[in-house]
Amino acid sequence: MPRKSWLGMALIGAALALAPIVVGASLGNAWVRVLDFAALYIMLALGLNIVVGFAGLLDLGYIAFYAVGAYLYALLASPHFGIHWPAWAILPLGAAVAGLFGVLLGAPTLRLRGDYLAIVTLGFGEIIRIFLNNLNTPINITNGPKGIARIDPISVFGQPLSKPVEFLGITFSGVMLYYYLFVVLALGIVFVGIRLQDSRIGRAWVAIREDEIAAKACGINTRNVKLLAFAMGATFGGVSGGLFAGFQEFVSPESFGLMESVMVLCMVVLGGMGHIPGVVLGGLMLTVLPEAFRHGAGPMQQAMFGKVLLDPEALRMLLFGLALIAVMLYRPAGLWPEPRHRRELAK
Amino acid sequence: MTVLLEARGVTKYFGGVQALKDVSLTINAGEIYGLIGPNGAGKTTFFNALTGLYQRDGGEIGFCGAALRLSSPHEVAKAGIARTFQNIRLFANMTARENVMVGRHSRTRAGVVGAVLRDRATRAEEAALRRRADELLRYVGIEHRADDIARHLAYGDQRRLEIARALATDPKLLALDEPAAGMNATETASLKSLIEGLRADGLTVLLIEHDVKLVMGLCDRVAVLDYGEKIAEDVPASVQRNPKVIEAYLGGAA
Numbered sequence A: 001m002p003r004k005s006w007l008g009m010a011l012i013g014a015a016l017a018l019a020p021i022v023v024g025a026s027l028g029n030a031w032v033r034v035l036d037f038a039a040l041y042i043m044l045a046l047g048l049n050i051v052v053g054f055a056g057l058l059d060l061g062y063i064a065f066y067a068v069g070a071y072l073y074a075l076l077a078s079p080h081f082g083i084h085w086p087a088w089a090i091l092p093l094g095a096a097v098a099g100l101f102g103v104l105l106g107a108p109t110l111r112l113r114g115d116y117l118a119i120v121t122l123g124f125g126e127i128i129r130i131f132l133n134n135l136n137t138p139i140n141i142t143n144g145p146k147g148i149a150r151i152d153p154i155s156v157f158g159q160p161l162s163k164p165v166e167f168l169g170i171t172f173s174g175v176m177l178y179y180y181l182f183v184v185l186a187l188g189i190v191f192v193g194i195r196l197q198d199s200r201i202g203r204a205w206v207a208i209r210e211d212e213i214a215a216k217a218c219g220i221n222t223r224n225v226k227l228l229a230f231a232m233g234a235t236f237g238g239v240s241g242g243l244f245a246g247f248q249e250f251v252s253p254e255s256f257g258l259m260e261s262v263m264v265l266c267m268v269v270l271g272g273m274g275h276i277p278g279v280v281l282g283g284l285m286l287t288v289l290p291e292a293f294r295h296g297a298g299p300m301q302q303a304m305f306g307k308v309l310l311d312p313e314a315l316r317m318l319l320f321g322l323a324l325i326a327v328m329l330y331r332p333a334g335l336w337p338e339p340r341h342r343r344e345l346a347k
Numbered sequence B: 001m002t003v004l005l006e007a008r009g010v011t012k013y014f015g016g017v018q019a020l021k022d023v024s025l026t027i028n029a030g031e032i033y034g035l036i037g038p039n040g041a042g043k044t045t046f047f048n049a050l051t052g053l054y055q056r057d058g059g060e061i062g063f064c065g066a067a068l069r070l071s072s073p074h075e076v077a078k079a080g081i082a083r084t085f086q087n088i089r090l091f092a093n094m095t096a097r098e099n100v101m102v103g104r105h106s107r108t109r110a111g112v113v114g115a116v117l118r119d120r121a122t123r124a125e126e127a128a129l130r131r132r133a134d135e136l137l138r139y140v141g142i143e144h145r146a147d148d149i150a151r152h153l154a155y156g157d158q159r160r161l162e163i164a165r166a167l168a169t170d171p172k173l174l175a176l177d178e179p180a181a182g183m184n185a186t187e188t189a190s191l192k193s194l195i196e197g198l199r200a201d202g203l204t205v206l207l208i209e210h211d212v213k214l215v216m217g218l219c220d221r222v223a224v225l226d227y228g229e230k231i232a233e234d235v236p237a238s239v240q241r242n243p244k245v246i247e248a249y250l251g252g253a254a
């Protein structure tokens, strides 16, 4: 690797390490929490990117895998069943179980493409949510709409991340500790994504996206390779779900609605489908900007008009919609598309 | 002469239309075998039935002395039959090199673990794959376009790239569906020498082509399809004189 990219990586590393300290000191812990969620959503978006961006399979029920990972963690580390497994055991299990669900969803949809596939996956996502909502009778498995509370926080080397730690004279709050864990894992997922993209498997995914019939004629077993894409994407979703459960210490079916799937899809599409840095950017923007807006819109109206004219929440959705339309009209390949697509658009 | 491919009674229906009626033909190893016929005669349908893209409604295909009982295209590719498409089907947003690399999918092994860890075996495979892809691009004469997006290639180069990608599967039989369609005289001439080179290198070629001069100049034997039926099979010179064939073509033109 050339020296310049080492330097770049070192700078990014330093910025990522300092971010929660600076943000925590200047804006408060609520904003560090936003960064935690940004990292979680980036992991989700990177998983969905494998399915939608690489393999070209439009999946509208992706959040179901997040739900599977989250509930698995909740059931295996909470007073609900009185089971308290450690996070390092549950997270890989959650990845595997979510991956299995990915294959189960993928198998019946293999012949579907585009809008048909989108509708079936949308249905699958809803089914999982409805199951979670109703599996409290006759045997109480998921505790229904009330959700599962008092979930064990994630511990690293025996240290629960929810408890603050003193180090080098700085107090690292719980959200800051979670931040570091999530960023390390997100970087791991970025690494895996990059490696996969530039490999025999990644090329096979893109080939299927570009022309499925030609891919078959090239000797690609499209069934297996598509299932692999579903499984890999779901695996990332399952890990993020487990992290989410440990971080929130509470899960309920509400967190896994269609809107969440749509949001993650927006991150992928807005950032730049199939382009990992773009997807990271999309995830970061769509987590941080709406939050900034939520905090900023009320006071700004106060200052400009002397009173709050429009409900910030409604305004936020309105602007979000407008931003989406604008991006799709003027940058149809996303904000940060793959260089080869960008070259295309510049023409 | 050894027989490479033997089709017996291949039949295909589309609803009530019989697109292939009991088509039998034998292709010998090392020859260039032409498949001609008027528009809609069933030539492409025969390719699709051969390569597993369509399910056959009847008939058998023997390949390399064994029955080709494979149903899916990827298995047919692995067995050694590669093809190109009448309306070029490249991976439009991948580079020329990547297109050819995808063609070697069934001859390479790396899985998810190898891709992520990039162990020594995976790196060696990837390097060999790249070398082979560049070799094939040079073979078809477009090595200077290796890093270009397939969609940006000139039409003739796209046809060549599709051939390179098909060659990447290490085929014993290469089936070309109208490779000269839309080419000018110069391009056609160099395509001709490319195909002759393939035969010289020991490959067997099944060629669908409308360009009569090309077919007559290249093929060792020619079969003629008309309304899904084989009406002639012979050396080019006698096929050209066959009254049934003349009738089929004139009938089609009228």
Ligand SMILES: Nc1ncnc2c1ncn2[C@@H]1O[C@H](COP(=O)(O)OP(=O)(O)OP(=O)(O)O)[C@@H](O)[C@H]1O
Pocket (backbone or CB within 6 Å): B014, B019, B037, B038, B039, B040, B041, B042, B043, B044, B045, B046, B086
């Ligand atoms: N997928 C399909 N569904 C229905 N009918 C089809 C299909 N594919 C081909 N046909 C029909 O089968 C017949 C043979 O078509 P085919 O494409 O094999 O002809 P061809 O000999 O390749 O012609 P051309 O020289 O125009 O390429 C035509 O009547 C065509 O309309």
Ligand SMILES: [Mg+2]
Pocket (backbone or CB within 6 Å): B043, B044, B045, B086
């Ligand atoms: Mg045809």
